[in-house]
Amino acid sequence: MLTGMREILEIADKCGCAIPAFNVYNGETAMGIFKAAEEANACIIVQMYSRLFMSDEAEFIAPAIVEAAHRSKCKIAFHLDHGSCDEAVFRAIKYGCSSVMRDASALPFEDNIAVIKNVTYFAHDLGIDVEAELGHIGLAKDGVPTDYTKVEEAVRFYAETGVDALAVAVGTAHGHYKQDPVLAIDRIRALYDAVPAALVLHGGSGVPDDQIQAAVEAGIRKINFGTDVCLAFLDGVREVDSSIVGVDIFMKEPIQRVKNFAHEKIRLLGAEGSNA
Ligand code: 13P
Numbered sequence: 001m002l003t004g005m006r007e008i009l010e011i012a013d014k015c016g017c018a019i020p021a022f023n024v025y026n027g028e029t030a031m032g033i034f035k036a037a038e039e040a041n042a043c044i045i046v047q048m049y050s051r052l053f054m055s056d057e058a059e060f061i062a063p064a065i066v067e068a069a070h071r072s073k074c075k076i077a078f079h080l081d082h083g084s085c086d087e088a089v090f091r092a093i094k095y096g097c098s099s100v101m102r103d104a105s106a107l108p109f110e111d112n113i114a115v116i117k118n119v120t121y122f123a124h125d126l127g128i129d130v131e132a133e134l135g136h137i138g139l140a141k142d143g144v145p146t147d148y149t150k151v152e153e154a155v156r157f158y159a160e161t162g163v164d165a166l167a168v169a170v171g172t173a174h175g176h177y178k179q180d181p182v183l184a185i186d187r188i189r190a191l192y193d194a195v196p197a198a199l200v201l202h203g204g205s206g207v208p209d210d211q212i213q214a215a216v217e218a219g220i221r222k223i224n225f226g227t228d229v230c231l232a233f234l235d236g237v238r239e240v241d242s243s244i245v246g247v248d249i250f251m252k253e254p255i256q257r258v259k260n261f262a263h264e265k266i267r268l269l270g271a272e273g274s275n276a
Contacts, residue, residue, distance in 0.1 A: 002066060003075035004101035006129040008043045009198035009221045011075070017270030018093060018216045020204070021045035022262055023226035025052070028251050029233050030065055032258025037074045039259070040266040043274045045099075047079040050088040053095065060208055062095035063276040074275045079131070081224065089119060099164070105133035106143065109153060116161040124162070127208065131222075132161060135169030137202045140177045145169055148187045154195045165198040165222060170215070172203035175227050183211050185218050192219025205231075209268055217271055226267055232261035 012019045024030040024046055037044045046065055052058055058130040062078075080100040081093035083222030089100050098162040100123060104115035116132040123130050134157050135149035149168040158166065166192055181203075191199055198221040204212070205228035212223065244250045266272055 001067050001072065002069040002096070002098055003043070003073060003077055004047060004127070004129050005077040005079055005131070005222075006198070008045065008075055008077050009165060011043055012221045012271070014214075015270065015274055018201075018221050018223050019043055019045055019271050019274070020262065020265045020269050021047050021079060021081070021200075021222050021224045022265075023049060025046055025230065025233075026062070027061060027064055029229055029258050030061065030068070030253045032233070033037045033229075034068050034072060034076075034125060034264060035259040036262035037076065037275075038072065040263050040272045041074065041275045042266045042271045043075040044262075044266065045079050045273070047081040047101075047224070049081050050084040050103075051130070053080055053083075053088050053091045055109055058091065058095055062097075062151050066096035075120050077129075077218045081226075086119070089123070093123070095125060097128065097130065099129035101131035101133070101165075103133050104179055105136045105167075109157075113157060113160050116157075116163060124255070124258060130256065131165035131167060131200060132157070133167040133202075137167060137169050138173050139171040140175040140181075140203065140206070142173070143182050144171060144173045144177065146171070148184050149191060151187075151190050151194050154191055154240040158197050159170050160274045165200050166198070167200040167202050170201065172201055172207060174203045175205070177209070180208050181206075181211065183207070183215050185214050188215055188218035190221055198222060204265070205229075212268055219272075222240065223265075223269060228261060229258060232257045233257050
C-alpha cells in the first residue's frame, strides 16, 4: 500500500536495517522494482528525479506507480528525489507522492534552512514527509567530497526545519566511482546519535557491500540506487535477441534484470521481510 516514507524509515530503525530507495525512469524499471518488493516482502521507496516530474513522462509513469503502490501487499513510499525547485515539489504532490526531497544543498547553510523550513511547513500540513540534504553530495566523476556533514550543523538544521529524513555527505557521490569509496563510518555514527531524522545515503551504486553494511550498522536508514538500476535494465536490453519485435516480450528480460538487482540490494540492506 502507498505509505509515508517516515513510517517506513521508522520500521527500518526498529529493525536496524536500511530501506532501499530505487530511482525509476519508465514503466519497466518501476515494474522490476515492484516485483522485487513483493518477492522479498519488503518495504521499499520508489523515487523519480525532479526532471521526470517536470516532464511529460510523469503524466504516464506517476499514476501507474501510485496505482501499483495501492495494490501492493508491501508498504511502498513514492518519493520525489532531488527536487530542484518548489514547482517540482508541487508537481510531485499533485502526482501522488507520499514524500518529497527538496535539494537546496548547494545554497549556503542559512538559505538551505530557509528553503526547507518553508517546504516542511506546507508539506507536513498535507501529510507529506520531507527529505533534505545537508553537505553537498556531488557527482562521482568530479571526485568524492571529503567535506563531510558536520554534526553541530545537522543538529541545528533538524531543529529549525523538522525534516523527516536527512541526506548526509559521508563519502559517497552520484554515479560510478573511479575507485571504491571509503565511507566516513564514525561520522555516520555521530550523526545518528545526535540527529532524530532518518539518515540517508545517496550514491549507493558501486559502493562495496561491506561499506554498505557498515553504513547501515552505523545508522543509515535509506540508501539510494539510481545508476545501477539503469545499468541492470540496459544490460538486459543489450542481451535480448534483437529479432524480437513484440516490445512487451522484448522487455521481459530487462524487467527481470531490474528485479534481480533490486532483490539483491533489499537483502544486502537487511530489508528482506521488513513488510511483515
Ligand atoms: P547513484 O546513481 O550513484 O546510485 O545515486 C543515486 C542517488 O543517490 C539518487 O539520489
